[in-house]
Amino acid sequence: xxxxxxxxxxxxxxxDVREHVETLNALGVVPSEVRTIDQLGQVDALVIxxxxxxxxxxxxxxxxxxxxxxxxxxxxxxVLGTCAGxxxxxxxxxxxxxxxxxxxxxxxxxRRNAFGAQVDSFETELSMPTVSQQxxxxxxxxxxxxxxxxxxxxxxxxxxxxxxxxxxxGNVIGISFHPEVSGETKIHEYFLGVVExxxxxxxx
Amino acid sequence: xxxxxxxxxxxRVKRGLAEMLKGGVIMDVVTAEQAKIAExxxxxxxxxxxxxxxxIRAQGGVARMSxxxxxxxxxxxxxxxxxxxxxxxxxxxxxxLEYLKVDYIDESEVLSPADYVNHIDxxxxxxxxxxxxxxxxxxxxxxxxxxxMIRSKGEAGTGDVSEATKHIRKINSEIRALSAMSEDELxxxxxxxxxxxxxxxxxxxxxxxxVVLFTAGGVATPADAAMMMQLGADxxxxxxxxxxxxxxxxxxxxxxxxxxxxxxPAVITEASxxxxxxxxxxxxxxxxxxxxxxxxxx
Numbered sequence: 001x002x003x004x005x006x007x008x009x010x011x012x013x014x015x016d017v018r019e020h021v022e023t024l025n026a027l028g029v030v031p032s033e034v035r036t037i038d039q040l041g042q043v044d045a046l047v048i049x050x051x052x053x054x055x056x057x058x059x060x061x062x063x064x065x066x067x068x069x070x071x072x073x074x075x076x077x078x079v080l081g082t083c084a085g086x087x088x089x090x091x092x093x094x095x096x097x098x099x100x101x102x103x104x105x106x107x108x109x110x111r112r113n114a115f116g117a118q119v120d121s122f123e124t125e126l127s128m129p130t131v132s133q134q135x136x137x138x139x140x141x142x143x144x145x146x147x148x149x150x151x152x153x154x155x156x157x158x159x160x161x162x163x164x165x166x167x168x169x170g171n172v173i174g175i176s177f178h179p180e181v182s183g184e185t186k187i188h189e190y191f192l193g194v195v196e197x198x199x200x201x202x203x204x
Numbered sequence: 205x206x207x208x209x210x211x212x213x214x215x216r217v218k219r220g221l222a223e224m225l226k227g228g229v230i231m232d233v234v235t236a237e238q239a240k241i242a243e244x245x246x247x248x249x250x251x252x253x254x255x256x257x258x259x260i261r262a263q264g265g266v267a268r269m270s271x272x273x274x275x276x277x278x279x280x281x282x283x284x285x286x287x288x289x290x291x292x293x294x295x296x297x298x299x300x301l302e303y304l305k306v307d308y309i310d311e312s313e314v315l316s317p318a319d320y321v322n323h324i325d326x327x328x329x330x331x332x333x334x335x336x337x338x339x340x341x342x343x344x345x346x347x348x349x350x351x352x353m354i355r356s357k358g359e360a361g362t363g364d365v366s367e368a369t370k371h372i373r374k375i376n377s378e379i380r381a382l383s384a385m386s387e388d389e390l391x392x393x394x395x396x397x398x399x400x401x402x403x404x405x406x407x408x409x410x411x412x413x414x415v416v417l418f419t420a421g422g423v424a425t426p427a428d429a430a431m432m433m434q435l436g437a438d439x440x441x442x443x444x445x446x447x448x449x450x451x452x453x454x455x456x457x458x459x460x461x462x463x464x465x466x467x468x469p470a471v472i473t474e475a476s477x478x479x480x481x482x483x484x485x486x487x488x489x490x491x492x493x494x495x496x497x498x499x500x501x502x
Contacts, residue, residue, distance in 0.1 A: 013464045014227040014248065016220075035465060050224045051248070052284055058246045059464045083224070097243070097283055112283060118307035119330045121217040122210040141220045142285065142307070181220045 006195045009034040009043030011069075013059040015051020015084060019180035023188050037068050045078040045171075045195040047188075048085030050141070050178050053112065054097055056084055066103065073105035078171040078198050080191040086174035087112060087144050094147055105172040107150035114145040114163075114176075123182070128157045128166065130190075137184040138165070138177040145176055171198055213330035218352035221285065221307065221332060222416035225249055225353075225439055229429065229460050230287065230418065232256050232443040234270075236277040239286075242446070245456035249285040249307070251441065252278045257314050257361025258444035258483065261495070267315040269297040275304050287334070292501055293319025295328075302331045308353070309333045311346075313500035314360045314443075323501070326350030336420070338371045338498055340378035341397035344407070347415060348400050354413060356437070357498040358421015361444050363485030365422045367498055368432060372419045376436045382408040421498065424449070424482045426462030426475040433466035450480030 010020045012033035024031045024047075031047070034040050046069065048056070060066040073079055073089075081089040088103050090110035096102075115121070121142060125135040136157070146164040149155065157166030157175070165176035171194055179187045228248025233239040239250045254270040255263065269290050279286050285307035290297035292311055297318070301309050311324050313336050323346065326333040332352035337343035343354045356375055358368030382393055382404065390408055394401040406414055419432040420441035429440045440463055442456075449455045458475040465471035493499070 012227075016223040016226060018226070019223060051226070052224065052228060054243065054284060055228055055246050055248050055460070059460070062461060063465070095283070117279075117305040118217075118221055118285065118332065119212070119302065119305055121221065122212045123214055123216055124210045139216050139220055141217055141224060178220060178224075181223060182216060 005029070006192065006199055007032070007042060007044045008047065008192075008195065009040065009045070010047045010049060011056070011060070013063070014055050015049035016178070016180060017049050019178070020047050020049050023180045023183070023185055026183070026185050027189055027192060029192065035063070037064055040065060040068055040072070044199060045191075046072070047191075048079065048081040048088050050083035050085065050180070053084040053087035054100055056088055057101055061101065066101065070103045070105070073103055073172060076171055076198065078191065078195045079105065080173045080175070080188070082175045082178050082180060083141065083143055086110060086146075086176055089172055089174045090146075091150070106167060106169050106174045107153050108146045108167055108174070109148045110144050111147050112144045113142050115140060115143055118142055126157045126159075126165070128186075130154075130156055130168070132186040132190070134186070136186050137179065137182045139181050140165075140177045143176045146174070215352070218332035219415050222334070222353035225285070225418075226416060227464060228439045229456075229463050230439065230441045231446055231456060232441070233278065233447070235274070236281040238447055238452075239278045239282045241453055242456060243282045243284050245453060246460035247284060247456065248439065249287055250278065250282060251310060251443075252286060252288040252306070253314070256444040256447060257497070258363075258448050259361075260314065261361040261486075269294070269300065269315070272300065272304055275301070275306060279304070279306065289315055290324070291315040292317040293322050293324060295324045298324050298329060298333075302329055306331070311335050311351075313357060313497050317500050323349050334418075336498075336501055337375065339374050339397075340382075340407070341399045342501065343375060343413060343417075344397065344399035344403045347403060347413070351415065353416050353418065355418040355420040355441055357501075358419065358423070359488045359491070360421045360497050362422050362488055362491070363424040363445060363448075363483040364488045365424065365428045365431070367488050368419050368421045368423060369435065371421070371498070372432060372435045372437055375413075375417065379407055379411060379413070383411045422488070423459075424485065426458045426472055429459045430462045430466040430472050433463055439463070445483055448483035450482075455479050455482075
C-alpha cells in the first residue's frame with residue numbers, strides 16, 4: 001500500500017469534473033480522472049459528476065466502463081454521485097430514455113428533470129444531520145429526485161415538502177443537487193469518511 | 205431545520221448548467237426528428253434553429269428565431285437540454301424563448317442582428333444565455349451583460365475549422381497574457397480589451413473565464429472537435445457539420461466519442477473511420493467580408 005491517502009477517482013468522460021476535483025483538492029485530496037478501465041483499476045473510490053446522464057450512460061458503455069463500474073460498486077467500492085451521478089447509481093429510473101441504463105447500487109427509483117426546465121433550477125440550504133450539524137449549500141440544476149426508496153436505503157436530505165434529494169445505501173451515496181458548484185465541501189468530507197472506513201475494514 | 209428559501213435564476217444555476225455540459229457536444233437541429241437523432245447519438249444538448257448556418261449562408265435573407273411550434277416539438281421530443289437562438293439585441297425573441305421554457309438562449313451572430321448597437325440585457329432574464337466571442341474583450345463584454353456561457357465564434361456554416369482555431373487560441377492566449385501581468389498593468393489591459401476592470405482582474409487572478417467556454421463554427425470531423433478540446437475548449441458546438449454530412453447518425457456519434465477521449469489518438473482514429481462524406485464546406489478565405497458571420501457582434 002502506497003501510503004494511507006485514499007485513491008479517489010472522478011469519472012471524467014463528461015460533466016462537471018473540474019468542480020469535483022477542486023472540491024476534493026480543498027479537502028487536501030488529489031483525485032485522478034477516470035476515462036478508461038485501467039484508470040478505474042487504480043482507484044479505491046469513485047465520484048460520478050453532474051452532467052447529462054444519457055451521455056454518461058452512452059460513453060461508459062461505449063468504452064466498456066459501465067459493467068466494470070457496476071461490478072466494483074457491487075463489491076463495495078465507495079461511490080458518490082451528484083445529479084446525473086445519482087441517476088447513474090439508481091437501480092430504477094421513472095422516466096429514462098428508451099435505452100437508458102444505469103450502474104445501479106442504490107435501491108431507489110429516480111425521476112430525471114423532476115423540477116422542470118432550467119428556469120425552475122434553484123439554490124437553497126438543506127439540513128443533512130447525518131452529514132453535518134450545519135446547513136449544506138445545495139444547487140439544483142435540472143435536478144432529479146428520488147421518488148421511492150427500497151430496502152436498505154436511508155434518507156440523507158429532503159426538501160420542506162418531503163421530496164427526497166439525497167440517500168445512502170452502504171458505501172453508495174446519491175445526491176440530487178451539486179455541492180461542488182458552490183464550493184460546499186461537507187458532502188465530499190462525509191464521503192471521504194465513508195472511503196476511509198471502507199479501506200480500514202478491507203486492510204485488516 | 206432550514207428555512208429553505210430558494211433562489212431562482214442566480215449566477216450559480218445559470219453558469220452551473222453550462223458546467224454540466226462540459227466535455228459534451230451541442231448539436232444544431234432544425235426538426236424534432238433531428239433532435240431525436242442527436243440525443244440518441246449522445247448530444248449533451250440540442251440547439252433549435254430555423255435553418256442550419258450552411259443553409260442560411262446559401263439561401264441568404266434575414267434569419268430569425270425559429271417558429272415556437274418547432275421549438276415546442278423539440279422540447280417535447282428530447283429529455284436533454286434544449287437551446288434556441290435569438291437575434292443579437294432582440295430581447296423580445298428572448299422573452300418568447302424564455303416563455304417557451306427553453307433551457308438556454310444563444311444570442312447568436314448566425315441570425316441577422318436586430319440591433320447594431322446593443323446586445324440583450326441578459327441580467328433581466330431567469331433563463332441563462334450563451335454568446336459568441338472572437339476575443340477576450342468581446343467575451344468579457346458579453347459576461348458583463350449577463351452571459352452565463354461563452355462560445356468562440358469560428359465561422360459558422362463553412363466546415364472550415366480555421367476561424368474556430370483562431371478564436372479559441374486568441375481567447376486563451378489573451379487570458380495567459382493577463383495572468384502574466386502585474387496588477388498595475390491591468391488597468392491599461394482593461395482599456396485595451398474594452399472590458400470592465402473587475403472582470404479583467406478576475407481573469408488575471410484565476411487564469412480562466414468566469415464562465416464555461418465552448419468552441420463553435422466550422423467543426424466538421426471528430427479530429428476537428430478533438431483539436432478544439434486540446435486547444436482548451438470545455439466542449440464543442442457542431443452546427444451544419446452533422447446534418448449536412450452523408451451519415452449524420454454515425455458522424456454525430458463519432459464526434460461525441462472523440463470529444464470524450466480527446467487526447468487519445470487511438471479513439472479519434474477509430475471514430476474517424478468510415479463516416480462517409482463530410483459536409484462540402486467553403487474556405488473562409490473565399491468568403492467576402494460582408495458574408496463573414498463572426499464579424500457580427502461587437
